[in-house]
Amino acid sequence: MLRNRIACLSIVLAIILCQPFSVQADDSEIIKATKPIQFGLTAVVLRENLRFLDQWAYYLSQEIGQPVEFVRRRSYREIMDMLEAGSLDFAWICGFPYVQNRKPEFIKLISVPIYRGEPLYHSFIIVHKNSPYQSLDDLKGKVFAYSDPDSNSGYLYPQFLLAKKGIRKETFFRQTFFTFSHAETVEAVAEQFADGGAVDSYIWEYLKKFQPELAKKTRVINRSPVFGFPPLVSRIGVDLETVWQMEKVLKQMSQDPAGRKFLDGLKLDGFGEAKAGLFDNIRNMATKTKNTHPRSKAGKLTSNVNAALKE
Amino acid sequence: MTWFNLSSRGLSFKLALTITAVVAGVAFTIGVVIVTVDWQQFDKELENKSLLLAHSVSVTAAEDILRNDHWSLFKSLKLMAQKGPGELRETTILTAMIIDPNGLVLAHLKPDKNPLGLPLAHDNKLEDQLLTAVRKMRKPGVLSGGFGHRGFVEGVSPIYSDEKLLGFVRVRLSYKELYNKALRSAMVILGLTMALVVLGSMLGAAMSRRITQPLTALAKGMEAAGRGDLLNISPVPVSNDDELGIVAMAFNKMAKELVEKKLLEEQIAVSEKLVALGHISAGVAHEVNNPLAGMMNCIDTLKKHPDDPELIARYLPLLDKGMTRIKNIVESLLIELRTEEANDMGGATSLDDLKGIVESEIGDGNIEIVWENHLGDDVVINRKRVQQIVLNLLKNSIQALQGKGSIAFRTFQDGDCVVLEVADNGPGIPQEHRKQVFDPFFTTKNNGTGLGLWIVYRLVESMRGAIEVESDPGNGTQFMVTLPSQQVRT
Numbered sequence: 145m146l147r148n149r150i151a152c153l154s155i156v157l158a159i160i161l162c163q164p165f166s167v168q169a170d171d172s173e174i175i176k177a178t179k180p181i182q183f184g185l186t187a188v189v190l191r192e193n194l195r196f197l198d199q200w201a202y203y204l205s206q207e208i209g210q211p212v213e214f215v216r217r218r219s220y221r222e223i224m225d226m227l228e229a230g231s232l233d234f235a236w237i238c239g240f241p242y243v244q245n246r247k248p249e250f251i252k253l254i255s256v257p258i259y260r261g262e263p264l265y266h267s268f269i270i271v272h273k274n275s276p277y278q279s280l281d282d283l284k285g286k287v288f289a290y291s292d293p294d295s296n297s298g299y300l301y302p303q304f305l306l307a308k309k310g311i312r313k314e315t316f317f318r319q320t321f322f323t324f325s326h327a328e329t330v331e332a333v334a335e336q337f338a339d340g341g342a343v344d345s346y347i348w349e350y351l352k353k354f355q356p357e358l359a360k361k362t363r364v365i366n367r368s369p370v371f372g373f374p375p376l377v378s379r380i381g382v383d384l385e386t387v388w389q390m391e392k393v394l395k396q397m398s399q400d401p402a403g404r405k406f407l408d409g410l411k412l413d414g415f416g417e418a419k420a421g422l423f424d425n426i427r428n429m430a431t432k433t434k435n436t437h438p439r440s441k442a443g444k445l446t447s448n449v450n451a452a453l454k455e
Numbered sequence: 456m457t458w459f460n461l462s463s464r465g466l467s468f469k470l471a472l473t474i475t476a477v478v479a480g481v482a483f484t485i486g487v488v489i490v491t492v493d494w495q496q497f498d499k500e501l502e503n504k505s506l507l508l509a510h511s512v513s514v515t516a517a518e519d520i521l522r523n524d525h526w527s528l529f530k531s532l533k534l535m536a537q538k539g540p541g542e543l544r545e546t547t548i549l550t551a552m553i554i555d556p557n558g559l560v561l562a563h564l565k566p567d568k569n570p571l572g573l574p575l576a577h578d579n580k581l582e583d584q585l586l587t588a589v590r591k592m593r594k595p596g597v598l599s600g601g602f603g604h605r606g607f608v609e610g611v612s613p614i615y616s617d618e619k620l621l622g623f624v625r626v627r628l629s630y631k632e633l634y635n636k637a638l639r640s641a642m643v644i645l646g647l648t649m650a651l652v653v654l655g656s657m658l659g660a661a662m663s664r665r666i667t668q669p670l671t672a673l674a675k676g677m678e679a680a681g682r683g684d685l686l687n688i689s690p691v692p693v694s695n696d697d698e699l700g701i702v703a704m705a706f707n708k709m710a711k712e713l714v715e716k717k718l719l720e721e722q723i724a725v726s727e728k729l730v731a732l733g734h735i736s737a738g739v740a741h742e743v744n745n746p747l748a749g750m751m752n753c754i755d756t757l758k759k760h761p762d763d764p765e766l767i768a769r770y771l772p773l774l775d776k777g778m779t780r781i782k783n784i785v786e787s788l789l790i791e792l793r794t795e796e797a798n799d800m801g802g803a804t805s806l807d808d809l810k811g812i813v814e815s816e817i818g819d820g821n822i823e824i825v826w827e828n829h830l831g832d833d834v835v836i837n838r839k840r841v842q843q844i845v846l847n848l849l850k851n852s853i854q855a856l857q858g859k860g861s862i863a864f865r866t867f868q869d870g871d872c873v874v875l876e877v878a879d880n881g882p883g884i885p886q887e888h889r890k891q892v893f894d895p896f897f898t899t900k901n902n903g904t905g906l907g908l909w910i911v912y913r914l915v916e917s918m919r920g921a922i923e924v925e926s927d928p929g930n931g932t933q934f935m936v937t938l939p940s941q942q943v944r945t
Contacts, residue, residue, distance in 0.1 A: 272567075286570075287570060287571045287572065289526065318571070318572050318573075319525065319571045319572040321523065321524060321525040321526045321571075322524070322526065323526045328530075332526060332529070335529075335567075336566045336567035336570075337525075337526070337529050337562075337566035337571065338571075339570070
């Protein structure tokens with residue numbers, strides 16, 4: 145299939161070279177073919193591991209037969225916007241952005257990573273290891289670090305906890321800020337710049353392994369129920385051939401020794417099947433949290449949520 | 456104690472010490488100036504560095520403050536505080552912070568002590584003063600806190616957005632490195648000063664040795680010259696052509712000339728003695744010859760007329776007179792010879808014995824004597840010699856007065872000397888005779904021998920004393936003899 149495609153391209157190129165006055169028809173096809181696959185990364189992985197990501201991108205390129213490029217952006221919002229605008233072909237996003245409403249839908253689940261045997265993870269509320277805080281209640285009037293306003297583990301879960309207790313989250317903490325990276329949330333708490341923070345359990349465990357001097361300065365005071373692991377999505381509109389190739393390569397990584405190496409680096413067991421229902425509890429949490437907003441019109445929101453659920 | 460007594464130290468020591476002190480002083484002054492200039496330059500650099508760092512944070516801070524992005528503010532502080540390349544690596548950032556216009560913490564390098572959104576943790580007055588000063592600042596500037604090891608300089612940069620004050624960036628740099636740097640240069644300079652002091656003292660010692668060696672030789676030579684030991688002056692080594700060399704050469708020349716002069720003087724003295732001896736011999740011959748001729752005539756006449764009683768009666772007194780005169784001359788010469796050998800020591804009151812002799816000498820004359828002897832018997836004198844001096848002077852005065860007038864004798868001790876004064880109110884010595892007063896056989900008197908004052912002069916000279924004569928024609932004459940005490944006895 146792939147070979148045929150390259151052969152086709154060669155012929156096209158030959159035709160272009162031979163007939164310089166009739167190129168217009170095939171111009172876009174060439175650009176599309178030579179432009180690398182754009183794969184967006186967010187706070188769910190350590191974006192700072194440049195060499196590792198370059199090697200992984202190279203591995204994916206080799207396996208798929210097309211160049212793959214990782215694209216790093218600060219926030220989920222930027223990645224989602226880029227997906228919507230068509231600048232990205234794939235992205236590793238979070239359960240929370242996934243469950244948010246999109247009209248029309250522009251992404252499609254392709255895989256959910258398997259972490260410690262399951263496609264699940266937690267949100268951790270962490271504090272400095274020397275601090276006296278034992279629960280979220282103790283953090284009243286303190287400084288709290290979120291990772292990203294569209295992060296499930298790094299924002300939605302603590303918001304939900306406060307909402308559930310009927311606490312006004314706007315005034316509960318003295319100060320809050322976003323680090324746009326789970327790793328930096330751990331850093332902020334370790335440095336005592338923030339008294340508490342909410343992080344992805346996967347990243348926290350990852351740091352505990354690879355940057356223990358940072359993670360060991362923090363202590364987990366709240367462990368969320370399990371959530372669906374941040375999933376990988378493709379943009380609706382990317383040619384099915386490429387999507388299928390990507391899906392296949394990712395899912396086969398655990399069987400391939402070279403792929404296994406990258407999975408070890410990521411501390412993942414593999415990339416598994418995507419099940420939309422995995423993120424239902426995140427969706428519920430988002431709904432409940434939104435409804436507690438002082439200025440929210442509960443009825444309208446509920447209907448929206450219901451509409452979304454029906455989809 | 457004596458160590459500090461500089462005046463008693465040799466020139467070589469003083470010179471070496473002075474050179475050392477000068478070298479040390481100059482080295483120290485230069486050192487202090489260098490350290491001060493260094494410090495000021497380092498200080499300026501540190502101030503600029505703190506300002507630059509504060510400014511670098513403040514340029515990005517405005518946007519982060521407006522977005523409430525405290526994490527980015529903190530990260531920018533952290534990045535700024537990371538050890539930079541080169542010079543920056545040597546600077547310790549004590550602390551850095553971003554505060555809002557009310558002094559609340561927006562980000563702080565020590566977040567555990569200075570939590571976000573709270574007032575700064577301040578535990579002392581200095582911090583309060585600094586915060587007040589910072590909050591008044593509207594332009595980037597530098598504040599300073601303390602000095603020395605624990606001191607610091609703080610760069611402050613206000614954060615503006617559209618001319619609205621959003622906060623302040625404060626970057627505090629330690630003086631420690633600067634202080635250590637200054638301390639290091641001070642140590643180096645101290646070491647250099649010490650080295651220069653050692654060199655200086657060595658140089659001083661060498662120089663002073665070079666200067667004082669010929670000086671010491673000169674001093675020895677001069678001492679020898681002072682003692683009159685002219686033949687024992689060894690020539691001072693002339694090392695080079697400088698002032699000291701010139702002095703040494705001049706001294707050597709002088710010493711040589713002194714030796715020559717001394718030899719010449721000795722020759723002159725010998726010839727003078729011979730002349731004097733000739734003079735005396737001629738005088739004696741003449742003085743003895745004069746009466747002898749008359750006496751020979753008398754004897755011849757008496758031989759021719761041995762039985763003429765008239766002649767005998769006439770010539771015998773003449774012979775007697777002539778013989779007496781010759782006897783006087785011989786006696787005077789003998790007296791001198793005797794006294795030169797005499798060594799009859801006694802108390803000074805023995806001079807009073809002369810008073811009787813003098814009074815009998817005056818006889819019927821109308822001469823008054825004023826006698827003042829202020830010496831006690833504790834002053835021991837060579838009786839014979841001193842008596843002879845005084846007696847001769849008194850006799851001279853009696854003869855000068857010609858039976859009428861007054862004589863004063865006074866003797867007293869003046870320091871190391873014994874002074875003898877004999878004065879009369881006689882006719883005085885005419886100007887033309889002044890120089891001859893002490894010459895042998897010089898006399899203005901009919902029956903004088905001309906030896907009295909000459910003997911005085913010789914005696915005084917033999918005792919290393921001095922004799923002065925003051926005479927005012929018509930008003931009298933005064934002789935003053937000064938004898939060194941130790942010589943009075945010998």
